[in-house]
Amino acid sequence: MTPEATLxxxxxxxxxxxxxxxxxxxxxxxxxxxxxxxxxMTATELGEIAGAKPDAxxxxxxxxxxxxxxxxxxxxxGYTLAALGDVPERDLTxxxxxxxxxxxxxxxxxxxxxxxxxxxxxxxxREFYGVTGGTMYDAVAEHRDLRDSWAxxxxxxxxxxxxxxxxxxxxxxxxxxxxxxGNTGLGAVHAYEMKSSPGLxxxxxxxxxxxxxxxxxxxxxxVAEQCSFIGGNVFEEIPQGFDVVLIKxxxxxFDKDDVIRILTGVNRSLPAGGQVNIMVPAYPDDLRDxxxxxxxxxxxxxxxxxxxQGGPQKMSTYRSWLEECGFKVTKAVTKDTAEIPKDVIPVPxxxxxxxxx
Amino acid sequence: MTPEATLxxxxxxxxxxxxxxxxxxxxxxxxxxxxxxxxxMTATELGEIAGAKPDAxxxxxxxxxxxxxxxxxxxxxGYTLAALGDVPERDLTxxxxxxxxxxxxxxxxxxxxxxxxxxxxxxxxREFYGVTGGTMYDAVAEHRDLRDSWAxxxxxxxxxxxxxxxxxxxxxxxxxxxxxxGNTGLGAVHAYEMKSSPGLxxxxxxxxxxxxxxxxxxxxxxVAEQCSFIGGNVFEEIPQGFDVVLIKxxxxxFDKDDVIRILTGVNRSLPAGGQVNIMVPAYPDDLRDxxxxxxxxxxxxxxxxxxxQGGPQKMSTYRSWLEECGFKVTKAVTKDTAEIPKDVIPVPxxxxxxxxx
Numbered sequence: 269m270t271p272e273a274t275l276x277x278x279x280x281x282x283x284x285x286x287x288x289x290x291x292x293x294x295x296x297x298x299x300x301x302x303x304x305x306x307x308x309m310t311a312t313e314l315g316e317i318a319g320a321k322p323d324a325x326x327x328x329x330x331x332x333x334x335x336x337x338x339x340x341x342x343x344x345x346g347y348t349l350a351a352l353g354d355v356p357e358r359d360l361t362x363x364x365x366x367x368x369x370x371x372x373x374x375x376x377x378x379x380x381x382x383x384x385x386x387x388x389x390x391x392x393x394r395e396f397y398g399v400t401g402g403t404m405y406d407a408v409a410e411h412r413d414l415r416d417s418w419a420x421x422x423x424x425x426x427x428x429x430x431x432x433x434x435x436x437x438x439x440x441x442x443x444x445x446x447x448x449x450g451n452t453g454l455g456a457v458h459a460y461e462m463k464s465s466p467g468l469x470x471x472x473x474x475x476x477x478x479x480x481x482x483x484x485x486x487x488x489x490x491v492a493e494q495c496s497f498i499g500g501n502v503f504e505e506i507p508q509g510f511d512v513v514l515i516k517x518x519x520x521x522f523d524k525d526d527v528i529r530i531l532t533g534v535n536r537s538l539p540a541g542g543q544v545n546i547m548v549p550a551y552p553d554d555l556r557d558x559x560x561x562x563x564x565x566x567x568x569x570x571x572x573x574x575x576x577q578g579g580p581q582k583m584s585t586y587r588s589w590l591e592e593c594g595f596k597v598t599k600a601v602t603k604d605t606a607e608i609p610k611d612v613i614p615v616p617x618x619x620x621x622x623x624x625x
Numbered sequence: 626m627t628p629e630a631t632l633x634x635x636x637x638x639x640x641x642x643x644x645x646x647x648x649x650x651x652x653x654x655x656x657x658x659x660x661x662x663x664x665x666m667t668a669t670e671l672g673e674i675a676g677a678k679p680d681a682x683x684x685x686x687x688x689x690x691x692x693x694x695x696x697x698x699x700x701x702x703g704y705t706l707a708a709l710g711d712v713p714e715r716d717l718t719x720x721x722x723x724x725x726x727x728x729x730x731x732x733x734x735x736x737x738x739x740x741x742x743x744x745x746x747x748x749x750x751r752e753f754y755g756v757t758g759g760t761m762y763d764a765v766a767e768h769r770d771l772r773d774s775w776a777x778x779x780x781x782x783x784x785x786x787x788x789x790x791x792x793x794x795x796x797x798x799x800x801x802x803x804x805x806x807g808n809t810g811l812g813a814v815h816a817y818e819m820k821s822s823p824g825l826x827x828x829x830x831x832x833x834x835x836x837x838x839x840x841x842x843x844x845x846x847x848v849a850e851q852c853s854f855i856g857g858n859v860f861e862e863i864p865q866g867f868d869v870v871l872i873k874x875x876x877x878x879f880d881k882d883d884v885i886r887i888l889t890g891v892n893r894s895l896p897a898g899g900q901v902n903i904m905v906p907a908y909p910d911d912l913r914d915x916x917x918x919x920x921x922x923x924x925x926x927x928x929x930x931x932x933x934q935g936g937p938q939k940m941s942t943y944r945s946w947l948e949e950c951g952f953k954v955t956k957a958v959t960k961d962t963a964e965i966p967k968d969v970i971p972v973p974x975x976x977x978x979x980x981x982x
Contacts, residue, residue, distance in 0.1 A: 269693050269707070269708035269711075270711070271708075271711050271712040271713065271716065272967045273708070273967075274694065274708045274709065274711070274712050275712065275716060275720060275966060275967040275968035276967035276968070277692060277694075278648070278720045278724070278967075278968040279720075279918060279967060279968045279969070279970060281641075281644050281645050281648050281724075282645065282720075282723060282724055282727055282922070282968070282970060283641070283918055283921040283922050283970065284638075284640070284641025284642055284644050284645040285641055285642045285645055285727065285731060285732050285735055286727075286731065286735065286921060286922045286924075286925040286926060287638050287641050287921050287925075288638050288639065288641040288642055288735075289735040289736070289738045289925055289929065290738070290921075290924060290925045291635070291638050292738075292739075293738045293739045293742060293925070296739040297739055297742065297743070318742070318743070319743050320742045320743045321742075321745060321880065321934070323880040323881060323934065323936075324742040324745070324880075324928050324934065325742070327923075327924035327927070327928060327935075327936040328742065328924050328925070328928070330908060330912060330920045330924055330936075331920050331921055331924065333912050333913070334912040334913055334920050334921070335634060336626050336913065337631065337634075350626070351626035351628075351630070351631045352631065354626075354627070354628050354631070355628040355631050355632065356628065359628065359632060363632060363635045363636075363639075366639060367635070367638075367639055370639055370642065370643075371736060374642060374643065375642050375732070375733070375735065375736050376732070376733040376736050378642055378643065378645075378646040378732065379646070379728060379732050379733050381646045381647070381649075381650045382649075382650045382653040382654055385650060385654065385675070385677045385678075385681040385682075385685065386654070386675070386676045386677045388678060388681070523678065523680040523681075524680060551687060555687060555690050555691040556690070556691055556693065561636060561640055563687045563688050563691050564640040564643060564644050564647075564688055564691070565639070565640050565643045566684075567643075567647060567684035567685050567687055567688065568643040568644075568646055568647045568650070568685070569643060570684070571681050571684060571685070572646065577678070577680065577681065578684075579680075579684040579687075609632060610629045610630075610632035610633035610635075610636060611632035611633070611635040611636045611639070612636070613636060613639060613640065
């Protein structure tokens with residue numbers, strides 16, 4: 269890599285924040301929807317719809333013209349959707365949901381990334397929301413804008429990815445399953461629905477304050493007989509009596525010492541031959557040869573915006589940590605990026621392991 | 626452009642903020658300097674130097690390894706500078722000065738880009754600094770962090786770009802030159818030094834509060850006899866008695882109506898045959914066929930971060946506005962991007978015009 273190529277790459281990074289908000293702002297201003305409804309509008313007409321001066325609309329649209337997302341007719345001054353007109357609205361909605369989450373949960377907070385890395389705390393969350401001593405996942409309970417941007421995204425993610433996860437794991441007929449850090453029970457519902465067998469029972473394990481909502485979810489989905497809830501803390505004692513433990517979207521939130529504590533606790537809770545099935549975004553072992561964007565996003569996101577620590581690991585790292593904690597890894601699969609929509613950042617992986625005898 | 630290509634481009638945009646801060650944070654943590662001094666340090670050693678947990682250092686460095694900026698030896702766990710080791714420190718310093726400015730002046734403020742575009746005000750500056758009713762250029766006087774990040778950059782930019790500007794314009798021997806919005810006189814000093822001729826006089830025209838510092842600058846540079854200062858407001862009355870007006874780094878701060886007011890005022894102030902020489906970043910007429918990043922940065926930067934309006938224009942637009950205001954354009958040159966360091970965003974242009982007879 270020549271010094272010129274390195275510096276050119278720096279320039280790509282430098283325009284990252286302005287590109288991000290310029291694109292999102294064109295959607296927020298309603299300009300893209302307006303052009304879908306009525307192609308050919310000028311900056312003056314779009315300005316009226318956006319409630320902004322035509323000059324500002326024209327400025328922000330320059331980038332979208334450069335990208336070929338939008339086209340401008342030089343004679344009429346009218347804009348039309350170019351590449352953006354060919355993207356199914358469902359795909360655009362998914363991308364915009366993610367962009368909005370990044371804007372609300374990350375953009376400002378990243379200013380304090382270095383201070384967050386040094387203190388292991390969420391300095392941005394403190395500065396912008398007055399939240400001290402918790403994580404972003406705690407803060408969503410108190411702050412509606414965080415919750416709206418976060419929960420909307422997470423519901424989409426869970427709906428899209430759970431079928432892939434359950435398609436990749438075995439749950440023996442009639443097994444007793446524990447969904448670790450299972451939040452308000454949606455994962456348990458999916459587990460029951462997607463791996464149904466006579467005698468299968470799924471228990472959500474999470475903080476006691478999640479119980480009421482989890483039980484309500486079980487009733488609403490008609491699985492109150494087969495799903496239950498246990499309140500507790502994964503760092504204290506993990507309940508025994510289960511054959512299979514599921515750990516989804518969780519290990520990436522912690523540094524190694526905590527991941528080891530969790531996996532050790534899970535190992536201790538299981539009988540010999542018991543299984544753990546993990547879903548987590550993972551880095552490829554060769555960071556450089558891939559279409560995997562986890563590395564471009566998650567370190568800063570976890571350290572600076574949601575946890576003050578954590579981040580995914582390479583597959584080989586998760587494998588070695590599982591072995592360190594008394595497991596034998598039986599399966600390690602990363603989702604084929606060709607199967608993931610091109611705008612989606614997280615590339616998930618599944619690791620299955622058995623408690624060594 | 627296929628829908629997949631469009632969505633992939635969205636993903637590039639989505640990781641823009643996190644990539645930007647991850648890279649900058651590795652420098653802020655001192656990790657890069659430490660590796661330059663002592664290659665081969667592990668995350669544990671780097672964590673001690675950075676004052677951060679090794680886990681966080683390792684997470685943030687993943688991206689730099691992906692980019693090939695840094696290399697990690699898998700056996701020792703030691704890091705070395707890869708591509709970053711080949712970039713001259715002077716170049717890195719320039720890039721980091723710009724990145725720091727973007728972080729301080731733009732990153733958080735861009736959150737409010739849409740609201741800024743709608744109101745024509747700097748909502749981010751109000752939210753983060755309590756500044757209402759002015760521009761970022763006013764706010765730098767009150768806020769040291771803004772000033773430090775901004776002034777350091779601007780001094781670099783002026784030193785790098787003024788020789789190119791003055792090499793591209795003619796100033797007749799003995800001319801009387803007005804440097805419009807010339808701030809505290811550095812441009813006037815450069816004009817005198819780079820275009821020296823018997824009888825040449827250069828006058829800085831700016832708000833009256835800049836006078837003392839400008840006069841001090843003239844003394845310090847030994848040009849107190851040849852340079853002077855006139856206080857005033859470009860939107861009210863532009864002083865007469867000058868043959869040549871310079872307008873540098875200024876027109877891009879305003880929307881069309883204000884640019885027209887400025888150029889009309891300049892035209893009125895000049896005698897027939899009088900000249901105006903403009904330096905401004907400009908968009909290429911064909912937005913899509915270029916290495917020009919002005920469009921990726923300036924619209925959001927001016928509207929959301931520094932002015933609440935403005936942004937550069939295409940060369941053809943500046944040309945037509947000059948003609949609309951009674952000028953004949955005699956020269957229009959955009960700097961060859963091959964002559965600009967690859968990390969530098971602004972691509973400047975020079976427009977020279979004569980007052981029509």
